[in-house]
Amino acid sequence: MQKRQTSSKTNIKKAFVHLLQTKGLEALSVSDIARDAQINRGTFYMHYVDKYDLLAQIEDELIEQFTVLLLAPDNEAAVNNPRQIIPYHAILNALYYAKVNYDLLNALLMGNDPKFITRFKALLEQLIEQQIKNSKKLRLARQGLPEDYATEILLSSIIGIITLWLHKGAIESPETIANIISKAKQISPYELLM
Known part of the structure; x- marks a missing residue:
């Protein structure tokens, strides 16, 4: 049964x-x-109960699995390194999971559920807060910006890269995208214009 x-x-x-x-x-x-x-x-x-309940349960499963992958305990070196605030291996594992669930994630991102991006972004924000809290050296240097805008700048590039990858059909390997995300964390948008 x-x-x-x-x-x-x-x-x-x-x-x-x-x-x-x-x-x-x-x-x-x-x-x-x-x-x-x-x-x-x-x-x-x-x-x-209905199609919305099905959608909610599927999203909950996805967010739960991304949470396990992204919020897993990390080593002390990564916690104190700003370039590893979102550790490479955590992003890589999440990207592999995204690739396996490509059809579902792509369907959600095609405008069928804008709440999913919001929930995923909140998960990344939680990861950053956890890493800062666990670190003796890290803090969010806002560079004169309100905290919510500084956080948005940090999260938007990651979300944008992952969304573009999925919209393009997830043709690049998770390693390639994880490396792009790592590079994006190290350069400012202004440097791309030089």
Whole structure:
């Protein structure tokens, strides 16, 4: 029985991702999901209240896994190195996870759920706060900017790089993107104009 329920949930999620990509969230219905997953609507309702509940549960699973990957304890050297405020290996692991879940993440980023980016950005912000809190040397040097703007500058480049990578089809390797993110943390936008 448990195996059948797991299989049903997997089929529902696959159907949902497919329909998100082809129809968009607002145009798809529970009937569409059930038909695509080759289940009856009753089976869908055994697991989810509606399509929004399904979306929320999928997002929660993604954020939970990204949290495990990004907020894992790190070594002291990285905690005190500003260039490693978001450690390379944590970003790399998150990028591998993103690549495995490319279809779902791409569907979410194609405008089907703007809240997901906000939640992911909040997770990165939590990581930065955790690293600063655990460090004896690091602080957010705001360079005369209000704290919320300074944080946004720090987070936007990372989010922008990951989003562009996904929109391009995640064709580059996670290592390539992790290296780009590492370089972006070390140079200012002004330096790109020189």
